[in-house]
Amino acid sequence: MAACWRTRECDPDIQKDCQHAVTDYDMCPSKCFFAACDRPTHEVTSDPALVFDPDIDRDQALKQSCLYCVFFLTKGPHKPQP
Numbered sequence: 531m532a533a534c535w536r537t538r539e540c541d542p543d544i545q546k547d548c549q550h551a552v553t554d555y556d557m558c559p560s561k562c563f564f565a566a567c568d569r570p571t572h573e574v575t576s577d578p579a580l581v582f583d584p585d586i587d588r589d590q591a592l593k594q595s596c597l598y599c600v601f602f603l604t605k606g607p608h609k610p611q612p
Contacts, residue, residue, distance in 0.1 A: 534571070536590065557592060586609070
């Protein structure tokens, strides 16, 4: 099962015509209706310590809404340490 930040909320028919789902690296904007996260683990934060943590691998998120989600910021992928 894929991590929630690696799944789009829209179905494959919508994805084939969506300008944001062109590749696996294009990020769905938070203003997109289908990018809204309704998972119970989704919690928006404005905590600067989480939002600006340089160790979080934000490139792994497919949705902008993940970039402000406590679950992604605390449980998501981190950049490898040198």
